[in-house]
Amino acid sequence: MKELTIVSGKGGAGKTSVAASFAALARDKAIADCDVDAADLHLVMEPAIKHREPFSGGSKAEINLEKCSSCGLCRTLCRFDAIDEDYKIDDFACEGCGVCTDNCPEKAALLIPRHAGELFVSNTRNGPMVHARLIPGEENSGKLVSLVRSRAREIAENEKLGLVLIDGSPGIGCPVIASVTGVSLLLIVTEPTLSGLHDLDRIASLAAHFGIPSAVCVNKFDINIEMTNSIEEYCAGKKLPVVGRIPYDTLVTKAQIAGVSVVEYSGGAAALEVSRVWKKTNYMLETC
């Protein structure tokens, strides 16, 4: 079984649009939306949820003011400034480390597990899909990403599907690391802007750091052809295969409004090229 993750470093480069198209083009796959704090793939997949499970992210401290003697030890020990003068916990500052609970002489501090989100297993017209929703402002998105990935792998194994198709999140931090470590191939979607190139370098360096094979495609390449050329030069220098140049096409947004992927919505320049990108990516997947 292979795993393909679509990432970009920079947000808004077109990861989810490409992932939705791949979901329509690939055969025998499970789909995983690993962008758990701004998940969008479900908007073009019409998932029928058949199973849900709660996700508990971490814990937050709570102080029982009836037991508290106001000795101040917890405030001295807490490194996150999470306890105010009235011994109230600031939930956004508390990391759930338990230093206050372990060291309170009155045992007035407790760690309370948090409900941080929900995971869904769904059926879609393009196969089974695992997705999730992290409650806005919650922590531990990496842990939820790992859970989504492992559920999708289980489904692929049980149903003898050859591929797990993963839509990643922007950036290079914890949720991205959780969605890329150990996968067969990364497809990096970038855009022909200086920011796109800069963030491509960040994510390509992350892939190299973990030794993950990667390919690149340039989305909206015709916004700035000079920049597209610079990106392809950068890729040549790093021995990163470029598997396509997707043109800017208003049909992509129209497909999104219609709730489908661009390859299901119409023909058109972008749909045609995305299909080509899939063929090349699939070939790389088969050989890696």
Added chain:
Amino acid sequence: MKEEIRQTTTIAVASGKGGTGKTTVAVNLALTFSRAGKKTLLLDCDVEAPNAHIFLGTEGMESSRVTVRVPVVDESKCDGCGACGKACRFSAIVSLGGKALTFPSLCHACGGCVIACPNKAISEGEREIGAAFRGMFHGVDFAYGKLRIGEAMSPPLIRVVKKFKSDAELAIVDSPPGTSCPVVQSVRGSDYVALVTEPTPFGLHDLKLAVEMIREIGIPFGCIVNRAEAGDRLAHDFCLENDIPVIGAIPDDRRAAEAYSRGIPLIDALPDFKLLFEELGGKLIETAEACARKEVRR
């Protein structure tokens, strides 16, 4: 109360979805304010994929290593009792084969293991998680952070970037995308949040999540609609229905996309955008300062 203590008014620029134009808004606002004679600080807190420096420059910036504390075990004193592992909620230290073993990348630097060790075998060392940079560009006092490749946790680095002291009247915080802890860390403590969105289904969906997050934190906010097309009411209608003020709209314009792709601030490339940002900035500053004054009185 007119003679209040002079303090910095902080405006955070955020969005649920990536690529909606946060950095464009943050950079152009900072430049607009600075040119209007305001002392302006710009903090790029998207430490995973920072981009503001592409538009401002990096020449002559002072850089500093950013480290977090991690446990260091003195094996001659460790008897493998496992108290450290019991205290650590992040599995960053465990007792294996009679000795404590650390996993620094999982450590939150809470110091719990140091306190828990009965043999005083644990001290703390430093681990580099990235770097912070600071410099002056076109009158804007500018700082950003850069997370080391392979590092999972960005909030400690974001905290460092946000702590840069300045006598600025205005601070603009460019946040990372999403709605989880790095975003919370970036926007906390701001007087006002400008949520940048785009009128697409993905943009609108992620705007809803961002609104939910900001309401939970409890900071006043408004919305800026980027790539707005004449007649497209998707984002406006949502804001109207949910009592969210629309601070302004930035039109969908290929010239803007081209200037952005080359790393040129829109207000330098296009005179009509210079006017647009002056108007947008004026509205934003008025609202944000009113929110900041209210906070002082409270």
